[in-house]
Structures are given as C-alpha cells and as structure tokens.
Amino acid sequence: WVFVEGAGGIASPIADDGDNRDFLDVLDPDITIVVADAGLGTVNACTLAHAYLDARPHFFFLNRYDASDPLHVDNRALVERLAPTAHSVRSCLNLLIP
Numbered sequence: 428w429v430f431v432e433g434a435g436g437i438a439s440p441i442a443d444d445g446d447n448r449d450f451l452d453v454l455d456p457d458i459t460i461v462v463a464d465a466g467l468g469t470v471n472a473c474t475l476a477h478a479y480l481d482a483r484p485h486f487f488f489l490n491r492y493d494a495s496d497p498l499h500v501d502n503r504a505l506v507e508r509l510a511p512t513a514h515s516v517r518s519c520l521n522l523l524i525p
Contacts (some may be wrong), residue, residue: 429506431450431452431454431456433447434447435447435474436476437447437451437461437476437479437480438475438479448479448480451480451483451505454524455494457484458484458485458486458514459483459484459486460485460486460487460488461473461476461477461480461485461486461487461488461490462487462488462490463476463487463490464489464490464491465489465490465491465492465493465496465498465499465503465518466491466496466498466499467498468503469489469502469506470505470506473487473506473509473510473516474506474509474510477509477510477512477513478491482512484514484515485513485514485516486513486514486515487506487510487513487515487516487517488515488517488518489502489503489506489517489518491493492518494518499518503516503518
C-alpha cells in the first residue's frame with residue numbers, strides 16, 4: 428500500500444504545470460479516495476470531483492458523518508445518486524473531533 432495525500436481538492440494546482448488529477452495520472456493508483464466533509468457543500472464538492480475524475484476508480488469518504496443529522500443522511504444519499512459510478516460512498520465519525 429502506498430498512501431499519497433493531495434490538498435485542496437482534485438482540481439487544485441500543486442505545481443505551475445499541474446493539479447492533483449495530473450499527479451494521479453502520473454501515479455496511476457488502483458483507487459482514489461476523495462475525502463469530503465459530510466455537511467453543507469459536500470454534494471457539490473463530490474459531484475464535481477466525480478466528474479473531474481472521469482472513469483478513474485474512486486470512492487468518497489464523508490468525514491465527521493453523523494447518522495442522526497438529516498443533512499448528512501441526505502448528502503450521502505444524493506452523492507450516491509449523483510455519482511453512481513463511484514465505487515461507494517462511505518461515512519465515518521471522526522473520533523478525534525469532539
């Protein structure tokens with residue numbers, strides 16, 4: 428296993444001549460994990476990342492997910508519906524955040 432973390436999102440530039448997707452193209456990983464906050468803005472962030480990743484295998488990890496929060500539940504369902512070719516949408520409560 429090799430873990431490489433990008434910053435700022437898939438379309439964020441990381442050099443004068445490339446962004447995180449360009450970096451992925453060079454690395455050619457078996458799967459890409461997209462981490463997004465479970466709250467407001469995640470549907471937009473995930474669907475844009477999904478479109479930008481094209482056919483590259485990926486899944487979404489919704490961080491700080493709270494199954495009792497209707498917004499989080501709705502966001503997860505919407506991401507699953509709007510990004511149907513993503514391998515999965517997973518969720519987890521970040522135990523380090525009180």
